[in-house]
Amino acid sequence: MGIAGGLYSAQGQFGLPTDQRVDEFYSLNYTGEPLERTVEIIGTATARLRASSTAPVMAFVVKLSDVAPDGTSALVTSGLLNGTRRDSLTDPKALVPGEIYDLNVGLDYVAWRFEAGHRMRVSISSADFPNMWPTPYNGRNRIYRGSSVTLPLVTLREASDANMPPDEITFYPARQPKGHYQAQPDEVPWEITRDMLGDRTGLRMNVRGQSNPNQGTHVSLVQQLQVWAHNNNPADVSANGKHFYTVTRSDGVIDVWASSNVRSTLDSFHVYIDLEVKINGMPHFQRRWVETFERELL
Numbered sequence: 001m002g003i004a005g006g007l008y009s010a011q012g013q014f015g016l017p018t019d020q021r022v023d024e025f026y027s028l029n030y031t032g033e034p035l036e037r038t039v040e041i042i043g044t045a046t047a048r049l050r051a052s053s054t055a056p057v058m059a060f061v062v063k064l065s066d067v068a069p070d071g072t073s074a075l076v077t078s079g080l081l082n083g084t085r086r087d088s089l090t091d092p093k094a095l096v097p098g099e100i101y102d103l104n105v106g107l108d109y110v111a112w113r114f115e116a117g118h119r120m121r122v123s124i125s126s127a128d129f130p131n132m133w134p135t136p137y138n139g140r141n142r143i144y145r146g147s148s149v150t151l152p153l154v155t156l157r158e159a160s161d162a163n164m165p166p167d168e169i170t171f172y173p174a175r176q177p178k179g180h181y182q183a184q185p186d187e188v189p190w191e192i193t194r195d196m197l198g199d200r201t202g203l204r205m206n207v208r209g210q211s212n213p214n215q216g217t218h219v220s221l222v223q224q225l226q227v228w229a230h231n232n233n234p235a236d237v238s239a240n241g242k243h244f245y246t247v248t249r250s251d252g253v254i255d256v257w258a259s260s261n262v263r264s265t266l267d268s269f270h271v272y273i274d275l276e277v278k279i280n281g282m283p284h285f286q287r288r289w290v291e292t293f294e295r296e297l298l
Contacts, residue, residue, distance in 0.1 A: 001026045002128035003192045003201065005063070005075060015190055020065050020073035020123070027123035028143060031067060039114040043152030045077055045107040049124070050146045052101065055139025056094040057297050058083050061128045062105045064149065066112065067119040079107035080128055082135065084297040092297040100144060110152075122149050127234075130192075130203040130227045136235035136266050136295065195228070203227040218248045238263040252280045269293045 004022040007015035047062040063078040084092040086103055095101070114120060124143055127134055187206045194201055207223040222244040230236035238261065245256040255278040263270045270292050277285040 001125045002061075002131060005078065005128055005131060007131065007190060007203075007205075017075035020063070020075050020121075021071070023063075023125070024065075024073060024121070024123050027063075027125040029121055029123050031121045032119050034069075034117050034119055035114055036116060038116050038156055040112070040154050040156055041076075041114075041151045042111045042154050044109055045079075045149060045151050047079065047105040047107060047122075047149045048147060049103040049105060050100055050144040051083070051103055051141060052098055052144070053083065053095050053126075053139045053141045054097045055135070055137035056084075056097070057135045057137055057295075058095060058139050058141060059126050059128075059132065059135045060103055060105060060141075061125045061132070062107060062149065063123045063125075064107065064110075064151075065121040065123065066114055067121050069117055073121060076112045077107045077110035078128070079105045080132060081105045082298065094297055129201065129229050133264070133298070134229055134234040134237055135298070136264065138232075138234060199231050200228045201231060202229070216250050220246045220248075235264060235266040254279055255281075264295070267295055269295060269298075 001023055004018045004020050006017040045064060049060055049062070051060055059080055059082050061078065061080040064076045065073045066076050067073050081103055082092070083095050083101060083103060086101055087093065126139075126141060188204065189207070190203075190205045192201065192203055203226065205223075205225040208221070210218065210220040212218055222242075224242045225239070226241075227239040228237065240261045241259070243256075243258040245254075247254040247256070257274075257276045259272075259274045261272045271290070273289040275285070275287050276283075
């Protein structure tokens with residue numbers, strides 16, 4: 001669940017959401033009737049869920065989509081909440097199996113126009129891979145009557161004489177990109193893949209770039225990321241990132257290699273970080289960090 005939701009991270013390749021029907025197949029969906037008129041929303045949508053779970057730790061993901069007459073479903077906005085953070089982000093409390101909770105899920109800021117004839121769809125699930133690290137337990141969830149989604153509706157302004165409204169913001173021409181992504185012939189910048197024998201779903205990402213921070217310095221970089229989640233054991237997740245930097249200057253070449261690996265089990269996160277620096281091909285610095293952190297109801 002989540003593979004159609006796009007990719008958002010601190011760095012690397014970004015990806016826009018695709019047709020949501022791939023994820024909606026595994027979601028609880030509520031679809032409205034075709035709209036009789038155009039509807040615009042600007043601001044923050046919120047979801048209030050009355051929910052329960054059989055697991056002590058469970059996430060709840062809410063997505064709002066725009067369903068076109070041909071069935072295509074476009075993601076408008078989404079939000080998520082780990083149910084153990086229902087009252088506090090710093091003082092989590094486990095869910096009591098079967099107990100009903102009121103969960104307030106804030107959705108991302110949005111500005112969207114639903115055209116007449118389109119339908120609104122609310123989809124509820126408990127995963128958003130690879131943007132959210134899976135919670136560690138399998139569970140059965142229920143959504144109860146009284147749940148709702150509140151949208152920030154705005155008054156629709158009609159233009160006259162084929163002109164924009166007088167207070168409409170003027171948009172300036174977009175800046176041209178500095179260059180296109182340079183991929184090797186045998187590598188894919190961003191892909192979702194399935195390991196059929198291992199029963200896993202994975203993300204693979206490659207980033208390449210180069211820059212000249214000043215006249216005498218050239219920097220090239222390669223970044224690679226792999227994230228794997230087991231389809232039937234949500235505690236079994238791993239992420240591995242590799243970073244290669246080469247700094248070329250008039251006085252020599254500096255090579256930097258870094259690797260970070262995060263692996264989760266039912267109760268812990270295991271982190272391994274390796275760093276190696278070479279100057280003109282000779283070893284200069286090397287270090288490894290190894291830490292284990294409790295999941296703390298994550």
